[in-house]
Amino acid sequence: MAVRPVGEGRYVVESQSGAEYLVDLPNSDCSCPDHEIRGEHCKHIRRVAIEVTERRVPAPGMTAADCAICGHESFVPESGPAVCADCWLERGDLATDRETGDTVVVYRLTDERADERYIDAADTTVADYPKNDGYPRADPVVEVVYPFSGDAEADLDERPRYAFPYSRLAPRDQMIVE
Template sequence: MTHSVHTSASTARHTLPDDGLTGRAGRARREPMAVRALRDDTYLVDTEHDSYVVDLDGRSCTCPDYRLRGARCKHLRRVAMEVNEGLVPPPGKRDGVCAVCGESVFVPVDRGSYLCPAHSPERGEFVRDRETRSLLLVTRVTSERADERETEDGTVVADYGSNAEYGGHEPVIEAVYVGRAVTENGRMNVAGLRRYSFPASRLARVPAALRPNLAVVGV
């Protein structure tokens, strides 16, 4: 399976749309700057004159305006703006790509395989197995890769023949077969059912209009 890779926002200096703000907030938007997230949860802000390091959580900056005046400088404001507008990852996240479609996505700084919102089903959501057409219910979306996760019998998920067409780099999704659940009085109880592991793209999300109208317990 081939995946496209989308690059994150350009690291070249740029401005943000002018929204009429004045003072430091206005300069933060109108002046060309490049913001880059660093591995220690700080941000490098490159301006036309110099570069500074911003600690968003600590509300500090290495620029003279902050060091000498204690001001919430334009660099701090610019980083907050770019985080709020989804241009750079927030603290605790890094640039990544969805393991299924390759779309840019902010992911936890720890290693693992992740999905964008479009390809990450919710716990308790109905999905369909592309191979068997069976209906399943998601019990957990993990960050473990299919070529690393072992099942109960010691077989790696990606090594199953039925998973050959799906990416080994994809995160594993755990799910139960709906047909094996006990259904009574409009409630489906999946407690105690065996959890099976699948590469993410093997499970297709079921449109809301086609999902069973059942309350689910025991997920």
């Protein structure tokens, strides 16, 4: 049986007979007669679940695309930055600013490009900000905070956030515990 993702957790399954059925995986629903009449977990739902587990098709909420950072074809979020699991940045991840050597903490990986995100205070985009010269203009913007300056008690939400092009950051294998 061939499985083809069509987005939003739905997959078209082509059976050996050539018939096509639509499986809605999050809702455990299938358009085949078996499922409609008996309400059973039919073989199409099982097939889709296996394909997802074996990573041959994207899980619900994910889609196949080239990662914006490493360029490898990967499963990336359907809505959100086109960044693969290896390149993904989580809130709390530590990174080094390649320009200054400062340690920063990731607040949020955004789905905005560096040449689209405007910095009001500097009256320019992240891509055109002088220190960001040379980094890819299409880079996703990462919002970071400086956890080791200012009020030591302030949590991440209370700290000023700064927008960086992803490639200006060297991610480290560490994160802060909030």
